[in-house]
Amino acid sequence: MRHLLSTKDVSRDEAIAILDIAEDMADVAHREVKKLPTLRGKTVVNLFFEDSTRTRVSFEVAAKRLSADVINFSAKGSSVSKGESLKDTAQTLAAMGADAVVIRHGASGAPRVLADSGWIDAGIVNAGDGTHEHPTQALLDAFTIRKRLHGAGSRGRGLDGVSVAIVGDILHSRVARSNLWLLTTLGATVQLVAPATLLPVSTAGWPATVTYDLDAAIDAGPDVVMMLRIQAERMNAAFFPNAREYSKQWGLDDERVGRLPAASIVMHPGPMNRGLEISSGAADSAQSTVLEQVANGVSIRMAVLYHLLSGTTEA
Amino acid sequence: MTARHVLQQADITRALTRISHEILESNRGSAGLVILGIPTRGVTIATRLGAILNSIEPGTVSVGALDVTMYRDDLSRNPTRAPSPTNIPDGGIDGKTVVLVDDVLYSGRTIRSALDALNDLGRPRAVRLAVLVDRGHRELPIRADFVGKNLPTSTSERIMVRLSEIDGVDEVTIE
The missing domain is CATH 3.40.50.1370 (Aspartate/ornithine carbamoyltransferase)
Incomplete structure (x- = not known):
């Protein structure tokens, strides 16, 4: 699995695999050292064009528990408010070497565009797009x-x-x-x-x-x-x-x-x-x-990031 | 390719019994022993060792599982691996003597990952390593304290450890 854009694309086996990985990730939250070195050196960008508290924080905690570097990017206070297009924003992030982009966007299908356009070579995680999917x-x-x-x-x-x-x-x-x-x-x-x-x-x-x-x-x-x-x-x-x-x-x-x-x-x-x-x-x-849903959100997002970012990336 | 049998069921049982005695001897008893198996087959061997240890000196040895998937150094070189559960006994590992258990010792990289994983879980008094088979070809300065059988191999051979709990049969073969 390279991107997570829609649960329609997820097979039963893949879904159960992610839920099982999340079980292990949940155990990490009860340890003294709540951190795994798994994604050391990877960069995860949280690209949020819509407001969010729990989803963004949850992704941030998840990425940090896996030792990834996290860059938070919200449309307010960025060049998006100066009228920068999604394409230019994506290419900027690509130039900075993002390994995964977690995107929330008001337009349904924006994550799909990012994944299919070739603007950026990173795993795309849909964190809510319009009235489409989450x-x-x-x-x-x-x-x-x-x-x-x-x-x-x-x-x-x-x-x-x-x-x-x-x-x-x-x-x-x-x-x-x-x-x-x-x-x-x-x-x-x-x-x-x-x-x-x-x-x-x-x-x-x-x-x-x-x-x-x-x-x-x-x-x-x-x-x-x-x-x-x-x-x-x-x-x-x-x-x-x-x-x-x-x-x-x-x-x-x-x-x-x-x-x-x-x-x-x-x-x-x-x-x-x-x-x-x-x-x-x-x-x-x-x-x-x-x-419980909020607490489990961190485990699930750790499992998703692990699933997308570890392993060989098929060309 | 033909498989060559190296250990049969009785050999495995004898090896595990000897390792159990060696563990007790080097630890001067069973006090503060925690046996942690590395999935998948290391956990099975750890469970067997625990049973033997508790039958020799009843009571105090606890057994658990330590998954090292998230600590491996080859995650980005292989397809995504599914982690297994880690299960640390109730007393934790602080101040205990931890015996790591795996089926085959090869490059030593799994054990390095296990040492990193232990580091995040607590501070054991000492860490020992028990393996059923040591096949050589180490890539890191790691050696086992307790070895079931030393098997000189070439890198092109494969060592298969089968245990009755998982594979329905107890045997070690070279393929």
């Missing part, structure tokens, strides 16, 4: 689910037979798309729950069932309920009447959490809008994996 988030979600369900016996296993309900703004969510491809590759069944206005025009060809009714989805007793953030920055049309209305119909409140089976888990990729798509009670309950 593969490392899906991998860490799969890792979190697998760890909750199988515990210490997780290694080598997929998510066969696990039922997942993804709830909220499917239309704009790159997290939902990446998760849909990856979770089904791993053997899970996915149900999408959203208001009709926040679903894509067509979900034909998506390996998922679709419903508008959260209560029915909850009563079916899914193993995993994955809440999506209402992305205020992308709410440029009247997708729902108002926040209270949304919260009442599609928010995961305390009462709905109470109806879930005790073994079900509640996920959220963060940052959370408490009181909108998820109540504080749900977010802080024992069933919530929000903080």
Whole structure:
């Protein structure tokens, strides 16, 4: 694997291999010396054209734990705000000898352009592009689910037979798309729950069932309920009447959490809008994996960087 | 190419029993011993050594696994390797006598990686090395303290160690 652009390109074996490597990386976090010499001398550039806290910091921690050099580059305060194109930025980074570029961009497909253009000869990791994909988030979600369900016996296993309900703004969510491809590759069944206005025009060809009714989805007793953030920055049309209305119909409140089976888990990729798509009670309950997801994010990103940057690079 | 048998099951058992006695002799007992196997087959041998040691002097020897993949010096020359679990016994390795265990000692580079890995996990009182087969051709100033069998080989030969837990049969062959 040279780039990680989309979870659609990831085979079941590759996905399980990355999750297994992440298991080993997770152990590093519990050691006194939280560092491995594996990527010494490699340079990882975090190229962020959109705001991010946890993804950027997570990639930075991951790269540093593997002893890579990290350069953080955000569009604000760089020549991008002077109108520099993606091509020129990429070629500048190539001239400085970047081995991997972690890119977040507002335009869907920007990482693919970077990977296919030949502007830069580095491994490209998609850290979220527009409303397209966010593969490392899906991998860490799969890792979190697998760890909750199988515990210490997780290694080598997929998510066969696990039922997942993804709830909220499917239309704009790159997290939902990446998760849909990856979770089904791993053997899970996915149900999408959203208001009709926040679903894509067509979900034909998506390996998922679709419903508008959260209560029915909850009563079916899914193993995993994955809440999506209402992305205020992308709410440029009247997708729902108002926040209270949304919260009442599609928010995961305390009462709905109470109806879930005790073994079900509640996920959220963060940052959370408490009181909108998820109540504080749900977010802080024992069933919530929000903080585990953040901790697992570092392990997964270490595994991805290791997977892309170690080994011979095929020409 | 024909495979030549070098060690059979009984030879392997005898070698491991002798190594166990040598470990106890050089350590003057089993106090503070931690046996760490290097995956994959080193872990199996370490488990067997641990069982023999505990049967000679019951109780105190702990066994674990030490993965060295992330510390190798040839990561960028080979296809990506999948790491194996590292499992350090509860007492840790600080102040203990660690015996590293591997199946075949060849260039010595795996052991160098293992020493680096140990360095990040704690500070043992001493580190020893036990191997089932020493085939020579060292590329680093490393030698084993406990050796099952010295096998002079040419670099074109391959040493295959098969253990019943993994391969269904106990044998060492040259191919």
